[in-house]
Amino acid sequence: MKLFNTHTHTNNSVDCKALPIDMCKSAINAGLSGIAFCDHCHGGNYITHRTYSVLKGSMQDAKLMASQFEGSLEVLAGAEFDEILWSPEYINRLIESSPLDIVLASVHRVRTNLDPNYISRVNFSAYTNTQLREHAKSYFEDVLETAEKCDFDVLSHLTLILRYVRGSHKLDLDLAEFMPIIDKTLKVLISREKALELNSSEFENIGFMPDAEILKRYRSFGGELVTIGTVAHKPKRIDYGICEAVQLLKDCGFDSYYYYKNRQPQKISFE
Numbered sequence: 001m002k003l004f005n006t007h008t009h010t011n012n013s014v015d016c017k018a019l020p021i022d023m024c025k026s027a028i029n030a031g032l033s034g035i036a037f038c039d040h041c042h043g044g045n046y047i048t049h050r051t052y053s054v055l056k057g058s059m060q061d062a063k064l065m066a067s068q069f070e071g072s073l074e075v076l077a078g079a080e081f082d083e084i085l086w087s088p089e090y091i092n093r094l095i096e097s098s099p100l101d102i103v104l105a106s107v108h109r110v111r112t113n114l115d116p117n118y119i120s121r122v123n124f125s126a127y128t129n130t131q132l133r134e135h136a137k138s139y140f141e142d143v144l145e146t147a148e149k150c151d152f153d154v155l156s157h158l159t160l161i162l163r164y165v166r167g168s169h170k171l172d173l174d175l176a177e178f179m180p181i182i183d184k185t186l187k188v189l190i191s192r193e194k195a196l197e198l199n200s201s202e203f204e205n206i207g208f209m210p211d212a213e214i215l216k217r218y219r220s221f222g223g224e225l226v227t228i229g230t231v232a233h234k235p236k237r238i239d240y241g242i243c244e245a246v247q248l249l250k251d252c253g254f255d256s257y258y259y260y261k262n263r264q265p266q267k268i269s270f271e
């Protein structure tokens with residue numbers, strides 16, 4: 001069975017030092033069939049973040065690597081657009097004018113008066129429980145609105161806020177009160193024929209994002225399109241949790257997963 005990692009980064013992303021060629025070599029060594037470079041293209045403060053040049057640099061590298069490794073590794077041109085809701089016209093123009101294989105949509109910053117900074121930097125430990133739940137509610141609302149309104153192929157790391165609340169700050173956050181909005185998001189993805197990413201980057205820490213319960217709900221609503229992404233920022237993380245993610249999908253009743261090429265879903269059936 002083909003193993004595809006549709007969420008990796010390269011040194012085009014400001015938080016990644018890995019050379020594209022090293023990511024490719026590591027992918028081949030790990031036995032992967034393909035990877036997608038999905039560098040950070042920020043919708044918030046896109047000029048300061050050099051969103052345009054990150055996108056162009058990443059696409060150029062993907063093209064170069066695709067030809068260099070032709071026959072041994074499929075290298076796809078992708079992008080991870082976050083905070084699309086902050087600059088929808090600009091981001092949509094970028095997406096429309098770029099021949100991408102896969103477009104990820106994600107939320108790293110929340111439109112909230114509490115703290116609109118990256119959720120990786122929010123001091124959740126200083127919050128009251130009410131504030132924590134309020135911030136989480138705003139996060140899931142932004143994710144839902146992104147799913148409803150934006151142009152993308154795959155919704156990335158649906159439950160990312162848990163990485164910081166549970167992982168970094170060791171705080172408890174029960175998702176039960178957010179399940180109606182999560183269910184709505186899953187149903188929107190299904191009706192718009194967008195994929196859900198199964199993100200393995202924290203599977204040994206806080207678990208998969210999203211977890212088995214949410215995957216099973218998505219499946220029960222008729223969801224089929226799932227991609228697998230490790231969020232590798234380092235060559236050694238290129239296949240981190242992919243086999244475990246495949247097993248989890250099987251356990252949750254899926255018979256396949258997907259990658260994207262020319263923005264079209266490509267099915268990989270489980271054997």
Ligand SMILES: [Zn+2]
Pocket residue numbers: 080106108156157
């Ligand atoms: Zn992300």
Ligand SMILES: [Zn+2]
Pocket residue numbers: 007009038080231
């Ligand atoms: Zn990412």
